[in-house]
Amino acid sequence: xxxxxxxxxxxxxxxxxxxxxxxxxxxxxxxxxxxxxxxxxxxxxxxxxxxxxxxxxxxxxxxxxxxxxxxxxxxxxxxxxxxxxxxxxxxxxxxxxxxxxxxxxxxxxxxxxxxxxxxxxxxxxxxxxxxxxxxx
Amino acid sequence: xxxxxxxxxxxxxxxxxxxxxxxxxxxxxxxxxxxxxxxxxxxxxxxxxxxxxxxxxxxxxxxxxxxxxxxxxxxxxxxxxxxxxxxxxxxxxxxxxxxxxxxxxxxxxxxxxxxxxxxxxxxxxxxxxxxxxxxxxxxxxxxxxxxxxxxxxxxxxxxxxxxxxxxxxxxxxxxxxxxxxxxxxxxxxxxxxxxxxxxxxxxxxxxxxxxxxxxxxxxxxxxxxxxxxxxxxxxxxxxxxxxxxxxxxxxxxxxxxxxxxxxxxxxxxxxxxxxxxxxxxxxxxxxxxxxxxxxxxxxxxxxxxxxxxxxxxxxxxxxxxxxxxxxxxxxxxxxxxxxxxxxxxxxxxxxxxxxxxxxxxxxxxxxxxxxxxxxxxxxxxxxxxxxxxxxxxxxxxxxxxxxxxxxxxxxxxxxxxxxxxxxxxxxxxxxxxxxxxxxxxxxxxxxxxxxxxxxxxxxxxxxxxxxxxxxxxxxxxxxxxxxxxxxxxxxxxxxxxxxxxxxxxxxxxxxxxxxxxxxxxxxxxxxxxxxxxxxxxxxxxxxxxxxxxxxxxxxxxxxxxxxxxxxxxxxxxxxxxxxxxxxxxxxxxxxxxxxxxxxxxxxxxxxxxxxxxxxxxxxxxxxxxxxxxxxxxxxxxxxxxxxxxxxxxxxxxxxxxxxxxxxxxxxxxxxxxxxxxxxxxxxxxxxxxxxxxxxxxxxxxxxxxxxxxxxxxxxxxxxxxxxxxxxxxxxxxxxxxxxxxxxxxxxxxxxxxxxxxxxxxxxxxxxxx
Numbered sequence: 001x002x003x004x005x006x007x008x009x010x011x012x013x014x015x016x017x018x019x020x021x022x023x024x025x026x027x028x029x030x031x032x033x034x035x036x037x038x039x040x041x042x043x044x045x046x047x048x049x050x051x052x053x054x055x056x057x058x059x060x061x062x063x064x065x066x067x068x069x070x071x072x073x074x075x076x077x078x079x080x081x082x083x084x085x086x087x088x089x090x091x092x093x094x095x096x097x098x099x100x101x102x103x104x105x106x107x108x109x110x111x112x113x114x115x116x117x118x119x120x121x122x123x124x125x126x127x128x129x130x131x132x133x134x135x136x
Numbered sequence: 137x138x139x140x141x142x143x144x145x146x147x148x149x150x151x152x153x154x155x156x157x158x159x160x161x162x163x164x165x166x167x168x169x170x171x172x173x174x175x176x177x178x179x180x181x182x183x184x185x186x187x188x189x190x191x192x193x194x195x196x197x198x199x200x201x202x203x204x205x206x207x208x209x210x211x212x213x214x215x216x217x218x219x220x221x222x223x224x225x226x227x228x229x230x231x232x233x234x235x236x237x238x239x240x241x242x243x244x245x246x247x248x249x250x251x252x253x254x255x256x257x258x259x260x261x262x263x264x265x266x267x268x269x270x271x272x273x274x275x276x277x278x279x280x281x282x283x284x285x286x287x288x289x290x291x292x293x294x295x296x297x298x299x300x301x302x303x304x305x306x307x308x309x310x311x312x313x314x315x316x317x318x319x320x321x322x323x324x325x326x327x328x329x330x331x332x333x334x335x336x337x338x339x340x341x342x343x344x345x346x347x348x349x350x351x352x353x354x355x356x357x358x359x360x361x362x363x364x365x366x367x368x369x370x371x372x373x374x375x376x377x378x379x380x381x382x383x384x385x386x387x388x389x390x391x392x393x394x395x396x397x398x399x400x401x402x403x404x405x406x407x408x409x410x411x412x413x414x415x416x417x418x419x420x421x422x423x424x425x426x427x428x429x430x431x432x433x434x435x436x437x438x439x440x441x442x443x444x445x446x447x448x449x450x451x452x453x454x455x456x457x458x459x460x461x462x463x464x465x466x467x468x469x470x471x472x473x474x475x476x477x478x479x480x481x482x483x484x485x486x487x488x489x490x491x492x493x494x495x496x497x498x499x500x501x502x503x504x505x506x507x508x509x510x511x512x513x514x515x516x517x518x519x520x521x522x523x524x525x526x527x528x529x530x531x532x533x534x535x536x537x538x539x540x541x542x543x544x545x546x547x548x549x550x551x552x553x554x555x556x557x558x559x560x561x562x563x564x565x566x567x568x569x570x571x572x573x574x575x576x577x578x579x580x581x582x583x584x585x586x587x588x589x590x591x592x593x594x595x596x597x598x599x600x601x602x603x604x605x606x607x608x609x610x611x612x613x614x615x616x617x618x619x620x621x622x623x624x625x626x627x628x629x630x631x632x633x634x635x636x637x638x639x640x641x642x643x644x645x646x647x648x649x650x651x652x653x654x655x656x657x658x659x660x661x662x663x664x665x666x667x668x669x670x671x672x673x674x675x676x677x678x679x680x681x682x683x684x685x686x687x688x689x690x691x692x693x694x695x696x697x698x699x700x701x702x703x704x705x706x707x708x709x710x711x712x713x714x715x716x717x718x719x720x721x722x723x724x725x726x727x728x729x730x731x732x733x734x735x736x737x738x739x740x741x742x743x744x745x746x747x748x749x750x751x752x753x754x755x756x757x758x759x760x761x762x763x764x765x766x767x768x769x770x771x772x773x774x775x776x777x778x779x780x781x782x783x784x785x786x787x788x789x790x791x792x793x794x795x796x797x798x799x800x801x802x803x804x805x806x807x808x809x810x811x812x813x814x815x816x817x818x819x820x821x822x823x824x825x826x827x828x829x830x831x832x833x834x835x836x837x838x839x840x841x842x843x844x845x846x847x848x849x850x851x852x853x854x855x856x857x858x859x860x861x862x863x864x865x866x867x868x869x870x871x872x873x874x875x876x877x878x879x880x881x882x883x884x885x886x887x888x889x890x891x892x893x894x895x896x897x898x899x900x901x902x903x904x905x
Contacts, residue, residue, distance in 0.1 A: 024784075028862060028865045028869075029859070029860040029861070029862055029865055029866070029869075030860060030861040030862055031861070031862055032780035032781045032784055032862060032864075033781070033784070033862070033865070034781070034862070034864070034865040034868060034869075035868075035869075036785060036868070037781070037784045037785050037788055040785070040788035040789065040792065041788055043792070044788060044791055044792060044795070047792070047795055048795075051795070067887070067891070070883075070884045070887060071884075073880065074880060074881065074884065077876075077877055077880055078877065081873065081874075081877055092870070092873040092874060092877075094857075094859065094870055096859055106859055108859065110859075110860070110866075110869040110870055110873075113869045113873065113876070113877075114865075114869050116880065117868075117869075117876060117880055120880040120883055120884060121880075121883065123884075123887065124883040124884055124886065124887035125792065125887075127887040127888075127890070127891050128886070128887050128890045128891070129792075129795070129796065129799070131890055131891045131894040131895050132796065132799055132800065132890070132894060133799050134894070134895075135894040135895065
């Protein structure tokens with residue numbers, strides 16, 4: 001699309017939306033948000049960018065094939081799920097650090113699980129969208 | 137015992153390793169396995185004689201009553217000895233028969249896998265583990281029949297065999313489950329105590345029917361017999377081992393094993409007698425109409441299996457004894473005949489019995505083995521086949537009112553089998569050696585010793601029946617019949633009816649052999665009756681089922697998205713309308729519905745306007761954006777009713793949907809031809825009906841008392857147990873974490889699906905363009 005306004009806007013929208021998506025991801029446990037929505041927002045951010053600048057440009061920003069995010073995300077999610085198993089607790093039991101971290105707050109296995117979901121959603125959405133864009 | 141059974145599987149798994157480092161040693165290494173197992177099982181002969189049966193228990197899935205218990209008694213010991221003994225001969229024979237074959241290592245892997253599964257079938261006391269081994273024999277037989285996997289006919293036969301036996305196995309599984317439900321256990325030994333309860337229960341008829349289907353498919357009984365001649369596409373060692381000596385006898389084993397538990401009722405006996413008699417006569421007639429040696433042997437094997445079913449069906453002590461002896465006698469002579477056929481095929485390249493003759497001059501030891509096997513199959517005195525035939529005639533001639541009919545059928549079958557046996561074991565060796573086979577020579581002893589050894593056993597056991605009477609036949613008889621009668625086998629019974637019948641069989645068979653020459657013309661004449669053969673009927677049934685499925689799929693899955701949507705909506709509308717108006721009183725309590733606020737009015741107006749735009753516009757872009765607005769307006773409702781998480785997700789999803797549509801639709805060419813008026817009216821009617829039904833349904837839901845226990849628990853414990861204040865998120869990552877995990881996997885699969893559809897050019901029709 002050759003709208004100057006859209007191009008300029010999307011240049012700024014991309015980092016803002018990505019930051020926003022991480023914000024949404026991290027606050028999920030206490031306030032509305034979470035990995036799924038966060039992932040969707042991040043995917044939308046890249047998608048808008050690709051509308052403005054074309055697929056090639058966006059792919060060069062992401063550097064890696066977005067498809068790779070899916071297995072990485074699955075490793076996070078499944079890892080967080082079976083981690084309790086190694087200390088003798090049932091699978092998917094929530095494990096938490098005692099003290100809250102700066103900025104992030106309480107950190108536990110649920111957060112890693114959510115990060116996994118976040119990465120899988122970005123990877124899957126972008127894979128679907130990019131392969132359609134590329135082919136049509 | 138457990139190790140003895142699973143050793144074959146371990147060997148099969150080790151094939152890749154061995155073939156890398158010890159490729160040349162594989163035949164020796166793998167032949168040592170059945171030999172050592174054979175010796176291992178021989179040790180039990182003495183113990184079984186005194187103790188009846190031995191149980192070995194190994195726990196597997198105790199919570200479901202499934203364990204790896206093994207029961208060694210006369211019957212299972214006989215089978216174990218046959219499996220390992222003939223197994224050893226076949227393993228050794230293969231070493232030369234398939235020498236230098238590219239996949240010889242694989243072949244040994246499949247063979248040992250088969251041997252282990254077969255041992256599992258005959259030794260398992262637990263019916264569930266027996267079923268698992270049973271299916272494993274079908275699977276390994278699939279690999280072995282399809283061993284020449286470049287030949288389409290061989291692949292087809294493998295698939296036919298797998299489908300028939302696999303189908304039978306599944307039917308048998310339901311029989312096992314029903315038996316467990318009735319008798320209260322999966323253990324055969326425990327079930328034996330509740331035999332009377334099972335026989336008197338209402339499900340008895342079902343149980344035996346289901347077991348019969350399992351046994352008849354495996355043991356190639358009419359009308360499931362046709363997979364066995366097809367299975368002869370396999371290399372000869374496989375035909376010898378699986379399709380004559382062991383696997384096809386698994387069905388016989390099943391029937392014999394369950395005789396003390398389920399047998400001796402009217403339905404059991406009459407069904408087995410009928411099916412067995414039909415099979416033995418039908419297959420015996422077929423066997424003398426063939427010219428291919430392996431076909432002759434395949435049909436005579438089916439006929440022999442029919443005899444066994446028939447004998448088990450007669451069910452008297454004599455008949456069960458005859459069955460026990462015949463299992464052994466048949467295994468010995470039929471395996472020998474198959475091995476001999478393999479040798480002839482290997483040396484002359486022909487299996488056409490009308491052409492083969494005079495091979496005695498070049499391969500004397502093979503001819504001797506052939507003569508013994510053929511004579512044993514004919515039931516000539518001093519061979520084991522004679523004893524089994526004597527006892528069999530004794531059994532049929534003592535069977536009450538039907539004695540004459542059954543005896544006539546048995547004699548007729550035996551006469552025809554005699555001819556078939558002579559064709560396979562004598563005909564190729566006598567007479568003049570034709571020029572074309574002049575180059576044939578005596579092969580390696582590895583090939584001819586096994587059949588000769590089997591012949592020696594037939595002769596030895598037949599001349600001195602006391603060798604096996606007490607040690608083997610007595611325990612076998614006791615475990616089939618469940619009685620303690622002392623078995624006595626004699627060569628000379630005096631000059632009586634049975635001996636007359638024997639002489640009659642030999643004479644008539646000899647004359648028939650003299651008069652009736654194998655010819656291809658005769659076989660060709662039978663081909664025209666193929667139309668009514670069970671094979672043809674079943675195959676046509678499968679074909680028409682396939683084309684019906686094709687029509688059905690073509691009708692519903694026609695590739696037009698609009699038709700899919702219409703089908704789904706129309707079906708749902710009909711279903712819901714039927715339920716709502718037919719069986720539920722619609723009652724809507726208007727008082728329960730809260731007051732409408734002005735936000736809601738604004739949002740609804742917004743929605744209506746955009747819907748109007750969406751259906752009236754001619755531009756695709758406008759329609760998509762208008763639909764997007766409807767979606768966003770929906771999100772506003774979620775927000776008004778304080779579901780921010782839902783609203784957020786819905787917002788993103790709607791954005792993505794609009795973007796996706798834009799991606800695709802802007803690229804489409806302009807399409808001016810819009811739906812006709814009639815179609816528009818139809819679609820409008822359908823959507824309005826569907827919409828109003830959903831509305832009624834939603835209003836109805838308020839009438840149902842809603843249970844809020846779960847949501848209350850979630851809300852109360854979200855922070856206490858999961859340290860989160862956002863209940864929705866806690867549900868996603870904690871309470872229902874497992875769901876979420878699987879859903880992410882589903883998402884990945886969906887992405888992979890889209891990627892492969894779009895990116896990989898898998899459509900062959902497009903490649904030509």
